[in-house]
Amino acid sequence: MKVEPRKEASANDAPVEADQPFTPEQLQNVWNEFAEQRRHLPAEYQLLTQPYDFTHPVITVHLHHLVQETMLNNIRLQLSAFIRERLKNNSIQIVTKIVEIEESQRVFYTPREKFDHLLEKNPVLREMKDRLGLDTDF
Numbered sequence: 001m002k003v004e005p006r007k008e009a010s011a012n013d014a015p016v017e018a019d020q021p022f023t024p025e026q027l028q029n030v031w032n033e034f035a036e037q038r039r040h041l042p043a044e045y046q047l048l049t050q051p052y053d054f055t056h057p058v059i060t061v062h063l064h065h066l067v068q069e070t071m072l073n074n075i076r077l078q079l080s081a082f083i084r085e086r087l088k089n090n091s092i093q094i095v096t097k098i099v100e101i102e103e104s105q106r107v108f109y110t111p112r113e114k115f116d117h118l119l120e121k122n123p124v125l126r127e128m129k130d131r132l133g134l135d136t137d138f
Contacts, residue, residue, distance in 0.1 A: 020088040024054050030086045034079055047071050048079075057091040059083075062099045069096050111136050 035048035047068055053060045063069050072079075076094055084090050108114045115136040119125050129136065 019091050022087045022089060026087060027054055027059070027083070030083050033086070034082050038075075043071060044075060057089070057093055059092065059094045061094065061096050063096050064099065066098070069098065072096055 031048070031052075035045055038044040038048060047063075050064075050068070051062050053062070061072060063072065072094075080092065080094055083094075084092055108117055115125070115129075128134075
C-alpha cells in the first residue's frame with residue numbers, strides 16, 4: 001500500500017481572474033448605481049454625490065468635513081466590494097481627501113456666524129450694533 005502526501009488546500013489553488021479594464025464612465029455608472037441604492041439614507045446619498053477623482057486604481061473622494069470621512073469609512077467596504085464586483089477589478093482602492101470649502105460656498109448657521117461674516121465685510125456694523133444696543137445672539 002502506497003500513501004500519497006495530502007495536498008493542503010490553499011488560497012493559491014483558486015483560479016485568479018485578471019482585473020478587467022474599465023472606463024471612467026463605467027465607474028461613474030456603477031458609483032451612481034450604488035448611490036441610488038442609498039437614496040433612502042439622505043446623509044449617505046449626499047456623501048456619495050460628492051465629486052471624486054479617479055487615477056487608476058485609486059478613487060479619491062473629496063470631502064468637506066471629518067464627519068463625512070467617518071460616514072464613508074462606515075460604508076467603504078460595501079462600496080469597494082460593489083464597485084469591484086461590478087467592474088470585475090479587484091485593484092480598485094477608495095481614499096479620502098479633506099478639501100477646504102471656499103468662503104463663497106461656506107454656509108453660516110447661527111446668527112453670530114452671520115453677523116461676524118458681515119462684520120468682516122463692513123466694520124461699521126459693530127458701531128451700529130453698539131449704538132442701537134442690539135444683541136446678535138438671540
